[in-house]
Amino acid sequence: MSPVSIGISDRAHDAFDNLAKQECRERNLLAVVQQAHSLWDEDGRLRCGWAELMGETGVKTLELLEREGVLSTGGFVGIDRDAARVERLRVEHPLRSWIAGDLLDSLRSPELENVGVINFDAYDMVGTASLMMTVRLLKTITRRSVERFGAAVIFVNADLDAVRRRGLACSHALRTHAEQLARTLVDDGDRRRRLAATDLLPEGAEASVDDPAFLGQVGGVEIYRGKPGGHRMANLRVILR
C-alpha cells in the first residue's frame, strides 16, 4: 500500500471480504461476458487468461471463475508481492499460475503471455500519477491481448473517498482519472481503437460522485463501499478493442 494511505485512507484494513466486494467481482465477470465477446470461445470459456492481484481475498475471484466454469487450464494468474502467500496459493491451486513479486517486474513473464483480463485492484487513490504510470506499463499486456484476441479488459479499482479526505472534489479527481486512463490506454494515432473518457464517466455524473452517500454505477464506473462506514471505491471497467 502506498504511504499516502496513512491517516487518509482506510484501505489498509481488509475491506475485501464482504457482499459489496463480491458483487463487484461478479459484475467484473459480467462486463467481460457482455462487452468483450471476442475473448470467449464457443464453449463459453475465456480464450485468454485472467490476471488478479490476490491479497487475502483474490481467491474469491478465482472461486467465482471456477464456479462459472469460464477458465481454461492455466487461464488464471494470481500475483502478489507476498511470496509466502503466493506459495500457499500455489499449493492449494496447483493448476493455476502464480507470480510472487511485483506485477510490473513480471510483464514479460510467460505466465502473463496469454492474459487478456487484468484486475488491477491495488487500491491506490483515484487520480494519482503513480497509478497512471502503472497503467501505462500494463499496456504491454492489454496491447498484446487486443492484437491476439481482439480485445482486452482492465479493471482499475481505486480509492475514491481518499480524495475527499484530502479536501479535494471526488468528481474532479475521478474525471481527471477517467481522462488520463482513456488517453493512456489508447495509443496516439491508433484510429481503430477509440476510448472516450465519457464512455468511462459520463457527463453530468459529478453530483453523484460528490455525494458521499452515493453508491452504484455511473457509466463504466462502479462506486461501492467495501464495508459499512468505509471508503467508497471507484472501479473503472475498461474494455479495449
Ligand SMILES: C[S@@+](CC[C@H](N)C(=O)[O-])C[C@H]1O[C@@H](n2cnc3c(N)ncnc32)[C@H](O)[C@@H]1O
Ligand atoms: C486489494 S488486494 C486484492 C484484492 C482481490 N483482488 C480481491 O478481489 O479481493 C491487492 C493486493 O495486491 C498487492 N499488490 C498491489 N500492487 C501490486 C503490484 N504492482 N504487484 C503485485 N502485487 C501488488 C497488494 O499488496 C495486495 O496484497
